[in-house]
Amino acid sequence: MKVVKIEGLTKKFGDVIAVDNISLEIEKGEIYGLLGPNGAGKSTVINILSSLLQMDKGKIHILERDIKKDSYFSKMNIGIVPQDIAIYEELSALENVMFFASLYGLKGIELKERSIEALEFVGLKDKKKDFPKNFSGGMKRRLNIACALAHRPNLIIMDEPTVGIDPQSRNHILQSVKKLNEMGCTIIYTSHYMEEVEEICTKISIMDHGKVIAEGTKEELEAIITNTNSILVTVDSITRIDENKLKEINGVLSIEIEDNTIKINSSKDVNNLDKVILYFTTNNIAIKNLESTSPDLETVFLTLTGRKLRD
Amino acid sequence: MRNILNIFKNELTHNFRSAKSMSMMILLPIVFMLILGSALSKNFTPTMNKMEAIYTIQSDKEMSSTFENFIKSAKQNGLTFNKVNSEKEGFDSIKNKKNICYVKISGNPCKIEFYKNARFSFEADFAEISLSTFVQRYNALSEIKKVNPTAYYRSISNNSLDFVKVETLAGKKTPDSKSYYGLTMLTMIIFYAMYSGTFSIKREKYSRTGTRLICSPISKHEILVGKIIGGLLITILQIAIVFLFSIYIQGAYWGTHIGIIILILLSEAIAALSIGIGVSFIFKTDAAIYGILNIIPMLFSFLGGAFFSIDGFSKILVKIADISPIRWVNQSITGIVYNNDYSKVPATLAINLGIAIIFIAISSYLFKKEALQP
Numbered sequence: 001m002k003v004v005k006i007e008g009l010t011k012k013f014g015d016v017i018a019v020d021n022i023s024l025e026i027e028k029g030e031i032y033g034l035l036g037p038n039g040a041g042k043s044t045v046i047n048i049l050s051s052l053l054q055m056d057k058g059k060i061h062i063l064e065r066d067i068k069k070d071s072y073f074s075k076m077n078i079g080i081v082p083q084d085i086a087i088y089e090e091l092s093a094l095e096n097v098m099f100f101a102s103l104y105g106l107k108g109i110e111l112k113e114r115s116i117e118a119l120e121f122v123g124l125k126d127k128k129k130d131f132p133k134n135f136s137g138g139m140k141r142r143l144n145i146a147c148a149l150a151h152r153p154n155l156i157i158m159d160e161p162t163v164g165i166d167p168q169s170r171n172h173i174l175q176s177v178k179k180l181n182e183m184g185c186t187i188i189y190t191s192h193y194m195e196e197v198e199e200i201c202t203k204i205s206i207m208d209h210g211k212v213i214a215e216g217t218k219e220e221l222e223a224i225i226t227n228t229n230s231i232l233v234t235v236d237s238i239t240r241i242d243e244n245k246l247k248e249i250n251g252v253l254s255i256e257i258e259d260n261t262i263k264i265n266s267s268k269d270v271n272n273l274d275k276v277i278l279y280f281t282t283n284n285i286a287i288k289n290l291e292s293t294s295p296d297l298e299t300v301f302l303t304l305t306g307r308k309l310r311d
Numbered sequence: 312m313r314n315i316l317n318i319f320k321n322e323l324t325h326n327f328r329s330a331k332s333m334s335m336m337i338l339l340p341i342v343f344m345l346i347l348g349s350a351l352s353k354n355f356t357p358t359m360n361k362m363e364a365i366y367t368i369q370s371d372k373e374m375s376s377t378f379e380n381f382i383k384s385a386k387q388n389g390l391t392f393n394k395v396n397s398e399k400e401g402f403d404s405i406k407n408k409k410n411i412c413y414v415k416i417s418g419n420p421c422k423i424e425f426y427k428n429a430r431f432s433f434e435a436d437f438a439e440i441s442l443s444t445f446v447q448r449y450n451a452l453s454e455i456k457k458v459n460p461t462a463y464y465r466s467i468s469n470n471s472l473d474f475v476k477v478e479t480l481a482g483k484k485t486p487d488s489k490s491y492y493g494l495t496m497l498t499m500i501i502f503y504a505m506y507s508g509t510f511s512i513k514r515e516k517y518s519r520t521g522t523r524l525i526c527s528p529i530s531k532h533e534i535l536v537g538k539i540i541g542g543l544l545i546t547i548l549q550i551a552i553v554f555l556f557s558i559y560i561q562g563a564y565w566g567t568h569i570g571i572i573i574l575i576l577l578s579e580a581i582a583a584l585s586i587g588i589g590v591s592f593i594f595k596t597d598a599a600i601y602g603i604l605n606i607i608p609m610l611f612s613f614l615g616g617a618f619f620s621i622d623g624f625s626k627i628l629v630k631i632a633d634i635s636p637i638r639w640v641n642q643s644i645t646g647i648v649y650n651n652d653y654s655k656v657p658a659t660l661a662i663n664l665g666i667a668i669i670f671i672a673i674s675s676y677l678f679k680k681e682a683l684q685p
Contacts, residue, residue, distance in 0.1 A: 050526045075528040086519040088321075090328045102317045103527040147523065 508587020
């Protein structure tokens with residue numbers, strides 16, 4: 001069953017085409033990763049799905065019903081986890097969840113039970129009477145998620161739900177997403193952390209300039225880049241590394257530097273390993289480790305968009 | 312309906328939990344009432360100056376004789392009339408504030424002209440009302456004389472004939488300082504419900520919860536109505552506390568027609584809340600919104616006579632003051648309480664509810680989905 005079906009979706013802001021005639025389908029039970037650099041159009045797609053924006057052209061079906069003709073049905077079946085934490089500081093954790101769940105028709109004992117259940121799900125049951133102003137960033141993020149769960153939506157849209165939180169809370173959220181998926185929820189997930197997407201998403205779509213430029217499982221996407229391999233060079237210090245000089249080496253396609261590791265994406269057809277090593281030795285840069293790998297999702301993204309996910 | 316109730320309950324919870332603004336809305340008018348009510352009490356107590364009037368008379372003997380009787384009668388009530396020789400002397404005396412008024416009687420048929428100095432408004436009012444009574448009786452007697460001379464002479468020989476009746480003046484009550492500030496501070500603070508209206512919308516922007524509201528299956532009308540009803544109930548609570556304080560602690564007089572007064576106050580609260588909500592949609596920047604919130608209630612309160620009546624100021628200012636819904640509310644309630652005068656009530660209710668309808672319509676129109684988002 002298709003939970004989301006988008007056909008020819010277009011949205012313009014003035015002369016700028018934010019979403020350009022995209023089509024995609026999300027099956028029930030998927031965790032669908034929506035990736036793209038800033039301005040790629042993924043937020044616009046999410047905002048249209050959430051009824052925050054009107055589309056200019058196209059059709060969207062949620063659970064096989066037209067979003068325009070039956071907006072009440074689609075709203076009832078969607079849970080939103082906005083990128084900005086959207087909770088009331090003056091209400092307790094339980095009151096927050098209960099208020100938002102009440103807007104979906106829940107009432108009485110059922111409302112309270114479902115709200116406590118949602119708090120338990122995100123690990124905040126014992127904080128239900130506490131006010132968010134006393135919460136850490138991670139706890140607020142978890143409450144932000146709980147507010148979208150109590151009405152048990154079929155589709156949950158999570159827009160960067162782990163921004164700016166500690167690893168422990170991030171891990172908790174990722175586990176929660178997996179658990180929700182196991183319970184039958186379909187999830188649309190956006191993130192700037194590639195490792196999160198790689199870990200939890202069953203299908204990934206890469207957007208750029210308002211278009212879907214690639215779609216598939218992690219393995220399918222990695223297979224797109226068949227003509228590239230990567231050389232990982234770990235050095236003592238990167239201060240003397242000149243990216244432009246490295247790029248001048250025959251066959252080098254792109255360079256990524258993180259901490260003391262340089263990832264050199266190179267054409268498979270060109271054997272340039274000796275030239276790469278020569279660059280480091282002639283510049284007196286001590287190599288601590290060197291390995292050759294197949295392209296990962298980050299490389300795929302970089303190759304397709306020309307930018308890193310966090311740029 | 313259930314969604315309206317949910318929004319309404321949410322509004323109540325937020326307002327009750329912001330103790331600072333709740334207490335400000337209650338304590339501020341109470342403190343003002345106490346300070347202004349006692350500090351300015353003297354300005355509201357009419358003190359009688361010596362009531363000395365002057366007159367010139369150039370009329371027939373009968374009028375002169377009748378007016379002499381009036382002068383005697385007026386003297387018994389503390390109003391002394393002294394004759395001057397010329398009009399110029401009469402006018403100069405008024406200009407120089409030596410006398411409270413100048414009465415010029417001339418011609419045949421007789422014409423009575425009355426000139427007063429604004430400084431002695433209360434005393435001059437007394438003289439004017441006395442003179443008016445005299446004129447009415449004189450006209451009546453003249454008519455009697457034409458149709459029944461016997462009855463006329465019996466009337467003028469009657470010792471009980473009294474040209475001065477002061478009931479009219481005594482019946483025209485005016486509020487003392489406690490009652491005046493009890494009313495004006497209450498109507499001023501009701502208009503500050505604008506803040507509640509604005510912040511009920513701004514809260515959704517600041518806390519980013521507007522996004523959730525728009526994504527949920529609830530209409531914009533349910534959101535607006537729920538917010539107005541919630542704000543109204545909070546305002547009613549604040550009004551009730553200040554109102555009861557003004558009666559039982561301050562000792563303000565609210566008359567006997569409390570029901571209609573409460574209706575007028577409620578209409579003002581609805582107008583203020585609606586303006587507040589409208590402002591949050593009309594103006595995009597916080598600076599503009601805060602500017603409006605700081606200026607409008609204070610300006611309308613001033614024009615409405617919150618701190619002192621502006622009726623003694625220039626006619627232009629008094630005309631301009633009519634733009635203030637607070638002035639209409641204050642005048643309506645004063646009319647009801649002190650003169651049993653309901654003439655301004657329909658217009659006041661129409662103005663307040665008209666304002667509410669206009670601003671709710673504007674809010675509804677501007678309630679774009681982006682409007683609640685940060």
